[in-house]
Amino acid sequence: MTRTLSLLTPSGRLTLGSYLGALLPMSRRQEDAFYGVSDLHAMTTEHDPRLLRSYADETATLFLAVGLDRATLFRQSHVPAHAQLAYLLECVATTGELNRMIQFKEKGRGVDSTRVSLFTYPALMAADILLYRPEQVPVGADQRQHVELTRDLALRFNRRYGPVFTVPEVVVPEGGTARVMDLLHPDRKMSKSAEAAGSVYLLDPPDVVRRKVSRAVTDSDTGPGAVRRSEAKPGVTNLLDVLEACGGSAEGLDTYGALKRAVTDAVVATLEPIQKRYADLAADPVHVTQVFADGAARCREVTAPVLAAASAAIGL
Ligand code: AMP
Numbered sequence: 137m138t139r140t141l142s143l144l145t146p147s148g149r150l151t152l153g154s155y156l157g158a159l160l161p162m163s164r165r166q167e168d169a170f171y172g173v174s175d176l177h178a179m180t181t182e183h184d185p186r187l188l189r190s191y192a193d194e195t196a197t198l199f200l201a202v203g204l205d206r207a208t209l210f211r212q213s214h215v216p217a218h219a220q221l222a223y224l225l226e227c228v229a230t231t232g233e234l235n236r237m238i239q240f241k242e243k244g245r246g247v248d249s250t251r252v253s254l255f256t257y258p259a260l261m262a263a264d265i266l267l268y269r270p271e272q273v274p275v276g277a278d279q280r281q282h283v284e285l286t287r288d289l290a291l292r293f294n295r296r297y298g299p300v301f302t303v304p305e306v307v308v309p310e311g312g313t314a315r316v317m318d319l320l321h322p323d324r325k326m327s328k329s330a331e332a333a334g335s336v337y338l339l340d341p342p343d344v345v346r347r348k349v350s351r352a353v354t355d356s357d358t359g360p361g362a363v364r365r366s367e368a369k370p371g372v373t374n375l376l377d378v379l380e381a382c383g384g385s386a387e388g389l390d391t392y393g394a395l396k397r398a399v400t401d402a403v404v405a406t407l408e409p410i411q412k413r414y415a416d417l418a419a420d421p422v423h424v425t426q427v428f429a430d431g432a433a434r435c436r437e438v439t440a441p442v443l444a445a446a447s448a449a450i451g452l
Pocket of ligand 1: 144145152154157314315327
């Protein structure tokens with residue numbers, strides 16, 4: 137079993153998409169796993185310090201609430217080696233290659249007020265990965281380019297300064313990545329970043345889930361067999377995907393009303409135990425803080441030799 141690493145950015149409240157696409161697979165793979173709350177990444181666009189802290193606390197507590205109890209859990213900012221190695225990698229990366237990053241092009245290139253950290257973000261992400269020497273990095277399509285860059289930087293560093301980094305392989309996670317779409321705009325991913333009305337948050341109470349699902353966009357098809365997956369029916373397809381991912385079955389459902397009731401029941405049943413554990417953990421924040429402090433201590437131990445080797449190789 138090879139080492140695995142995954143970070144979630146606390147730029148908002150975690151959603152059903154974060155759970156089905158990231159936390160659930162993480163909970164099934166906890167041996168030699170490092171799972172982090174990437175608070176530094178949440179500052180590449182305008183942010184409110186109080187909100188950042190509250191999103192980071194909520195995310196950390198949810199890591200435990202979904203059952204991540206064997207992996208090493210940490211906050212990125214508690215492991216200074218991340219920012220330190222990022223600087224060394226900025227001394228290897230070029231403006232040309234960072235300028236070509238699709239995410240930077242889409243989110244900020246050419247805008248005067250764009251934060252420098254949005255531009256250099258891929259160097260920090262490369263540091264996040266290379267510090268832990270994972271052999272494989274499972275990523276969704278939107279992060280593929282950044283992991284390719286991580287490989288390029290590692291190879292270039294090794295060639296110029298000596299063999300410090302393990303060059304990770306990019307892998308598509310087993311069974312692909314579940315993509316949960318926004319309930320009101322099924323053409324885009326359910327997002328935690330905005331206060332999106334089409335997002336179901338992991339801590340939404342049952343009546344809120346019911347209201348959101350009942351407003352989900354479907355289509356005007358009312359004939360027999362309307363409840364089916366099809367490229368032409370993105371809203372219905374998404375509801376069916378969510379239903380099955382939450383352990384429900386579409387058998388015998390022939391109206392959108394029945395489908396939405398089944399989706400609500402399945403989602404509420406999935407969220408209920410998580411919310412219950414969350415409430416217990418929120419009542420004992422010292423425990424959560426301790427788990428993350430222990431995790432960060434272990435991360436500092438694991439990453440120190442890599443940072444030391446990189447520093448020595450580059451001439452510090
Ligand atoms: P992000 O929310 O962009 O920080 O992504 C963190 C992880 O959650 C990544 O592995 C994403 O693929 C996953 N994720 C976030 N939103 C969704 C979604 N709507 N559907 C599936 N996976 C998601």
